[in-house]
Amino acid sequence: MDNVLKLGLPAGSLQEATADLFRKAGYKITFPTRSYYPTIDDPELHCTLIRAQEMGRYVADGSLDCGLTGHDWIVESDAHVVELAELVFSKVSRRPVRWVLAVPNDSPIQGPKDLQGKRIATEVVNITRKWLAGHGVTANVEFSWGATEVKPPRLADAIVEVTETGSSLRANNLRIVCDLLTSTTRFVAHPAAAADPRKRQKMDDLVLMLKGAMAAEGKVGLMMNVRKADLTRVLAQLPALKNPTIASLADEAWVAVNTVIDEDTVRHIIPQLKAAGASGIVEYPLTKIID
Ligand SMILES: Nc1ncnc2c1ncn2[C@@H]1O[C@H](COP(=O)(O)OP(=O)(O)OP(=O)(O)O)[C@@H](O)[C@H]1O
Numbered sequence: 075m076d077n078v079l080k081l082g083l084p085a086g087s088l089q090e091a092t093a094d095l096f097r098k099a100g101y102k103i104t105f106p107t108r109s110y111y112p113t114i115d116d117p118e119l120h121c122t123l124i125r126a127q128e129m130g131r132y133v134a135d136g137s138l139d140c141g142l143t144g145h146d147w148i149v150e151s152d153a154h155v156v157e158l159a160e161l162v163f164s165k166v167s168r169r170p171v172r173w174v175l176a177v178p179n180d181s182p183i184q185g186p187k188d189l190q191g192k193r194i195a196t197e198v199v200n201i202t203r204k205w206l207a208g209h210g211v212t213a214n215v216e217f218s219w220g221a222t223e224v225k226p227p228r229l230a231d232a233i234v235e236v237t238e239t240g241s242s243l244r245a246n247n248l249r250i251v252c253d254l255l256t257s258t259t260r261f262v263a264h265p266a267a268a269a270d271p272r273k274r275q276k277m278d279d280l281v282l283m284l285k286g287a288m289a290a291e292g293k294v295g296l297m298m299n300v301r302k303a304d305l306t307r308v309l310a311q312l313p314a315l316k317n318p319t320i321a322s323l324a325d326e327a328w329v330a331v332n333t334v335i336d337e338d339t340v341r342h343i344i345p346q347l348k349a350a351g352a353s354g355i356v357e358y359p360l361t362k363i364i365d
């Protein structure tokens with residue numbers, strides 16, 4: 075058991091996106107029905123599903139060596155963990171989530187100062203209280219178990235709630251007054267585990283593969299053959315900042331060009347490359363990009 079890394083995976087909103095990312099990173103991960111111990115095809119990893127809210131606590135006390143959770147819950151629980159990586163993914167997108175103060179569309183509340191003496195419902199009581207104190211405002215912050223958007227105006231004057239696409243706020247006729255915190259997913263470790271060379275190596279390798287899989291999303295590889303005489307014209311079609319690999323071919327008049335580009339630019343760039351003299355153009359999918 076000594077060479078096994080205890081890894082916490084977030085149950086709830088981040089679960090599917092996390093599993094998807096691990097699969098892209100090359101792990102076979104499955105979630106047996108009703109079990110909180112996902113199986114993974116790496117004997118050096120032991121996975122446990124833990125609520126994102128509690129991940130920081132169990133990583134901080136060493137029950138888990140490491141885990142993935144939102145920055146928001148690390149802040150809210152004031153967990154003493156070592157952050158090894160930021161992984162920018164949420165439930166449905168590759169964007170951060172925002173914790174916002176929201177009120178009914180017709181509410182007179184326009185800013186923090188208007189919250190004096192008001193009732194605010196939220197799952198992140200500590201973050202909200204600290205933010206109010208920073209604005210010198212005293213309000214009644216009430217813990218909410220979820221479905222928080224239903225509370226204004228009858229059960230609360232305002233809420234502090236997480237939003238990704240904005241559809242939950244819109245569906246409940248709420249408008250954003252201001253932002254309190256932006257949050258992304260983090261890979262966090264117990265301080266002693268992060269300082270243990272063998273565990274640290276395992277975690278660093280895991281992070282490398284997760285990041286490599288994310289970096290490859292939306293990218294494709296392009297290779298082509300180009301007559302040396304056409305090389306400048308062809309390279310001018312490729313996006314700046316990209317450094318294509320140029321390799322010599324048996325026929326000295328020609329070179330092979332290999333590069334990585336955004337998938338959504340391919341349909342514009344390939345015709346331009348062809349017009350500039352490239353031939354034998356091959357587009358291929360990428361699964362990892364490691365810098
Ligand atoms: N669209 C999203 N909605 C809510 N949380 C999200 C979303 N995208 C990412 N997250 C992150 O997921 C974590 C919250 O997940 P968690 O499972 O603990 O709560 P939950 O999904 O609200 O659970 P429940 O379904 O029981 O309400 C937070 O770190 C949050 O930032």
Ligand SMILES: O=P(O)(O)OC[C@H]1O[C@H](OP(=O)(O)OP(=O)(O)O)[C@H](O)[C@@H]1O
Nearest residue numbers: 220221222236237238239240241242243
């Ligand atoms: O901006 P959106 O894309 O709509 O996402 C944000 C919503 O998703 C989460 O709800 P969840 O499913 O966790 O329900 P809950 O409110 O009961 O926690 C969160 O609490 C918001 O309600």
Ligand SMILES: [Mg+2]
Nearest residue numbers: 087219220221
């Ligand atoms: Mg929720």
